[in-house]
Amino acid sequence: MSTAEIRRRFTAHFAENTEIGEHTVVPSASLLLDDPNLLFVNAGMVPFKPYFLGQATPPYQRATSVQKCIRTPDIEEVGKTTRHGTFFEMCGNFSFGDYFKEGAITLAWELVTKSVADGGFGFDESVLYPSVLNGDEEAVALWKKISGLPDDRIVRLPPSENYWSMGVPGPGGPCSEILIDRGPEFGADRDWDAGDRYLEFWNLVFMQDNVVAARSKYDVDIDGPLAQTGIDTGLGLERVAYLMQGKSNMYETDVVFPVIEKAMELTGKKYGASYEDDVRFRVVADHVRSSLMLISDGVTPGNEGRGYVLRRLMRRAIRNMRLLGYEDPAMPELLPVSRDKMGETYTELLSGWDRIKRVADSEEEAFRKTLAAGTQIFDLAATEVKSSGSTTFTGAKAFQLHDTYGFPIDLTLEMAAEAGLEVDEAGFRGLMTEQRERAKADARAKKGQHADLSVYRGILDANGPTDWQAYTTLETESKPLALLKEGKAVDVLGPEEIGEIVLDRTPFYAESGGQSADAGIIEFDGGRLEVVDVQRPVKGLVVHQVRVVDGEFHGNGLVHAQVDKEWRIGARQAHSGTHVVHAALREVLGPTALQSGSFNRPGYLRLDYGWTKGLTPEQMHEIEEVSNNALRADLPVSWDYMTLSEAKEWGAIALFGETYDDSKVRVVEIGGPWSRELCGGTHVDHSAQIGTIVVTSEASVGSGNRRIEAYTGVEGFNYLARERDVVSELNLLLKSKSDDVVGRVSDLMERLKAAEKEIARARTAQLLASGGSIAASAVDVNGVQVVAQRVPGVGGGDARTLAQDVRSRLGDAPAAVVLFGDADDKVAVVAAVNPAGIAQGVKAGDLIKELAPVVGGRGGGKPDFAQGGGTEVGRIDEAVAKVKSLVAGA
Template sequence: MQTADIQSRWLNFFGDRGHTVVPSASLVSDDPTLLFTVAGMVPFVPYLTGLVPAPYPRATSVQKCIRTLDIEEVGKTPRHGTFFQMNGNFSFGDYFKEQAISYAWELLTSSEADGGFGLQEKDLWVTVYKDDDEAIRLWKQVAGLPDERIQRLDMDTNYWSTGQPGPAGPCSEIFFDRGPAYGADGGPATDDDRYVEIWNLVFMQYLRGEGSGKNFEILGELPKKNIDTGMGMERLAFLTQGVENMYEIDQVRPVLDRASEISGRRYGANHDDDVRMRVIADHVRSSLMLMSDGVRPSNEGRGYILRRLMRRAIRAMRLLGVDAPSFSELFPASRDAMKAAYPEVGTEFDRISRLALGEEETFLRTLASGTSILDLAVATTQKTGSTQLAGDTAFQLHDTFGFPIDLTLEMAEEAGLSVDRDAFDTLMSEQRAMAKADAKAKKTALADLSVYGDFRALGETVFTGYELLKTDSTILGLIVDGASVDRAVVGDIAEVILAETALYPESGGQEADAGSIVGKGFDLEVLDVQRPIKGLVSHRVQVRSGEVGVGDAATSVVDPVWRHAAAQAHSATHLIHAALRQTLGSDAHQAGSYNKAGYMRLDFNWNQPLSPATRSEIENIANNAILENLEVTTRILPLAEAKSLGAMALFGEKYGDTVRVVEIGGPWSLELCAGTHVSRSAEVGLINLVGESSIGSTSRRIESLVGFDAFKDLATERSIVSQLTSSLKTPREQLPERISDLVTNLKAAEKRIAQYEAAELAARVPALVSRVSHVGAVRLISENVGTVKTTDELRSLATTVRERLGSEAAVVALAADVSGKPAVIVATNDEARKSGVRAGALAKLASGILGGGGGGKDDLAQGGGSDLTAIDTALQAISANVAG
């Protein structure tokens, strides 16, 4: 049974039984506590917990998920994958335990001809929470399961809660027995690979109180009981397709086979090679899916996870003997396997491919440079006589240079060294402690947002700001320090929940409106406006005067100057985007933006700097569009219709069934956007492109000033040019040539001055050499040379004097005033070092007396401090130390 068939059977089964079929949400989760959608239930958590009213009584989905906590297990077990699909059916206060069990058993055991999965009843086991006698009774009643195939397990595996006070309940898991060839008898309780968990049923029926771990109180039953289930698509696929593991199913195997062909290694011939091919197949698919949802490789957050997956795949290819680039063949194989289920991987593949190939090229260079760094570390370790490479060295290679630890282990072993894994693992554990949110999706998702639930239950916040700058409303709630309160007084910082608001909440790259909320007897300054949960707007305010309470009439007032300038900047962003694509082509697609009053920036996919001519062309096109005074219109359309018109969506953004389309000049600029805009392009005023830079190997950033801020910046430049023309007595158009001539003359003068200063220093050498003294067998020059311009000059003087003293044991210690602070340079020759004199130790000694620090190598070292009056004392200490 192909994976696409499993998906259609699932959705058809539950759709026919009254469930709303909900499309997969993005891998980029809306939940602020999560990097990714890590479980099928994550998009439904607000409904399951009651934070947001459910828009339907029952739902079903096939949800894309990413989970990387067990990344080291990928390829080693039959079921661990970083990307997976979770088939779910959900009930929000509708059906409960008996119906959920009945649906699961019917779908699993019905014949394929009848739309089921055709599993044999004899192969299925279930686990239940140890005290859930009701579930045991139902499994016997519905499925006719005997006692020996129903196992009671403890809270750590068969109980769900958020980890906070709120909904909780027991779980029941369904397992498939692969047979005695795969492990020992004993059922799922043996925790053996023989028994594969395929479906988890969560019965959300209780309200839990405070506590942690297993220690919390059940306060009673929920008034509305929910069902949350999840079936692993890949797990069922490898069981029904008759293959050994998830890496061999129809959506994954093509990449594995392509890696085998490229490397010339046969799958199934060598265990280590098999694991590497599975890692490649899994990670390439995961990377493809992440990039199709707008994630780009980077050094932080989601981009770091993507980069790690891609680099592990490159590393695995290297271990298969492939040093050349291979993504150009691996990614198309994954695209072809996935596009039937997810068409976007096909339509967006050009963009995805550019990102993948650019990342591969960058990492292959990293491998080359990392190898050089590792070679140096190995040589240093061997020189000290140690047989173990330091753990912090291995961690630095991994963390700073992206050099995989297994590559470090392999190369160190080739050089006869081990790696201090304990130290490395400790450092890695400290780093991982900050990234465990993925593993606790069900325990943490939205738990800290529960304070908004009661307000959201009253309905969505109505945003009137597209048409109005002032709206009368009612205060539905006040929140201070995370808790709901009845009143707020002067000086308080609070969150205000209104039924309606004209104030724009930060979203779509646009900063929140400035403004105020006023009413009878109070005035609130708006500090920020956000959407903490879907459909609810929260205003962060400071009470400037009076006292405000829940239920009070209130008016939201937008600062009109701020709003107009913000609208100018947002419309300018669309103009720059259109100009960018007109200049560079459709490949230059927006990848993020930020705009506020007077300023905008736009990130876009591109892998090389823009020339000055290209920057000017983009700026000219955008400003010409302003001059043309193009009409700006907005329409609310179904998403499919908007896309059919050519409206561009920002990768990674979430869109509902209906979207707002912003048009500037009709088809000239057509984008999905919820931001505020001017009514005609001339209102933007002026765009002044002030910056263009790299933000990654495949991404660039344009920054512009907009409107009056753009004019002020140009006026400042005009003033500077005017001053230059006056000072240099040169017409404006001749300034570049005149300044170039001045710079050339200045460099020539600086070169002559440097020659004079070098000659002056050289002239001081004979006098210094003549003042040499003998301290035992060592000849010593210890002098305060007065004032010099730089430490480099002092160092040059010291080394020149050392050379003039010949091959007999000699030490030169020179001190000087450098820019008002003392500096000391100590130089020794070979014979002095054989006598035990070390320049680094002498410099450190002198620096301590000077009130600073210093040190260096045995032959040459420097130091300094803050006390010029201590120079002579420091030199005397050097002389005494040499004598000793």
């Protein structure tokens, strides 16, 4: 049975169920969700977390989905086992206060055991073993009742296996897994920890406990039952696929194995011939698919966060193709294979292919350069190791190559072996462990900051959603519902105190969709509040952060909420301007130039987009021109509400990583199909109301990501006025006309450069003229001619030139020159040793390592030349005196 058919049968089983109830089929969310605890969606229930945590009211009682997921903790284990994969799809069914244990078990058992002819998976009951949390006798009784299995077929497992929570305060509960016995060749009889023999492929979570503290997913403190129970299940699509397709692991299924087949064709190697090569083939297949899905969802390679994960996956895939013997670019050959298989389900892979290909090709090209540069760095390091008489490449050096230059450890091991060296793997692994622990500590710290939103949820439950009128008015008469300070209810806010107020209705726009929150005031009988910020901590509730400007606020009586009119005008101009610049960008660069993030406030906009190279001045000018032509055309701006699927069919653009309401979305249109985007922000009525768009900069904000900044409205005109004033001042200084300023400045720059070169030549000539007298000061130290002098007013570059000149004047006899410059209250120290001096045991690098600390600095270099610096000018004479003893010791 194909993976696509397994996916279809799963959702159909729940969507068409009439006994327990039809489930709403929810499309897969993006791999990127705004969650402080997660880089990526790593489980099927993640998009439903707000419902389980009580942060939002679910729009349905029952749901089913097949969710894209990424898990990254075990990347290095990929390919070595049947269980570790980076990208996977999780099939799930969910109940929000509807059916519970009996319903979940009934639905699961029916689908798993129902015949293929009747629409099920057709697993043989004789090899299935349900597991329950040890002590959950209710689940045991239900499994016996529903499945008819005897007691010894129900496996009792400890909390470490069969209890689940989110790892933070919230819902939790016991689990029940369905295991399949794959036979004695995979492990011992009834050895539930064997892993590969009794394989778990479906986990049913019974959310029934109110978890108040969580040290892990199963080590929790429980404060009674939840007010509303829930069901969260997860069936691994890849696991079911390889079980039903008669394969031994997930890499051999119908959607993954074609990449391995292509890799075999390119490399000439055979899958199944050796364990080492099989692991490499599996890594390639997994990482190519994972990279494809991440790029499709808007991730671009980078050095931190999500971008670093993608970069690591791509580079591991490329590296493993090289280990299999393929030296040419691999991604252009492999990605299309994965695209064709995954695109059968995720059609955005086909429509977004040009952008995906551009990102992937750019990253592989960059990595090939990294490999070339890293190889040079390795060669230098290996030479140093050998020259020191050692045969071990340090763990610190291997870690530096890996962490700083992206040089894979397996490549370091291979090249070290070829050079006759060993690598301190233990040291390298230790440093990697330290890095992981730091990352885990950071993640734990972030989890510790998981906001307690219960107070806001309580306000929402007691009063209902805020009557939000930001689209229709700038002022309302409102009733205070709650007054908070530092997350706790208070009775009063005194002068200059900052707190939070919740109103029954509000005209204030809460920060979202890249648009900053409104500014304004809230007036009450006897005083006034300044609105500092406006947020939505839980869906449906608008919360105003305020500062008491006048009076003392007790949170009672009616208040008058009023948005700053000028602020809102500027905000509307900036947000509509962002849409215009995005449309202009796509017109100039093509439809693959998609926005990946934005921020706008009155008079200013910032737009991030996926692109691999900087814009030319001509392109920037064209984007600005297209934008302002759209303003001059006074294009109509309108918005409408529709379903997400209708919006996509209409051509509306959705922002990468954003989540949208399952029932209705808001589409903002400027000039018809020219600009159609999903957006909840405030906008002008006609494009001419934006005033002007002045593009001020375009720069990189990470690999594959660029940023355009611009001013709008009055701020745009003010920016142009400042530029005009600068040009006017230059005209006065240069006594020129505006159209000649650039030529005059360019001419002055050329003359300045010529003067600087002439000065540098004169300074060098002066320095070299002193070289003879300095060389004449050489003294003999154990047969080595030694020069050690302070050269006042000389910086590092000049000291280097002078030292090399003096060394050449000393001839072929053993010689060492050490000079100390003291320009700009800094010390520059350089050492130059000729070949005969090196043969005598005197090395420039060793001298600098000893001398630089004397003057409060550090340095190093090669045996023939080295340099360093310091800050303690007053200790130069001490360092000069030390040179002779160092040479003598050498």
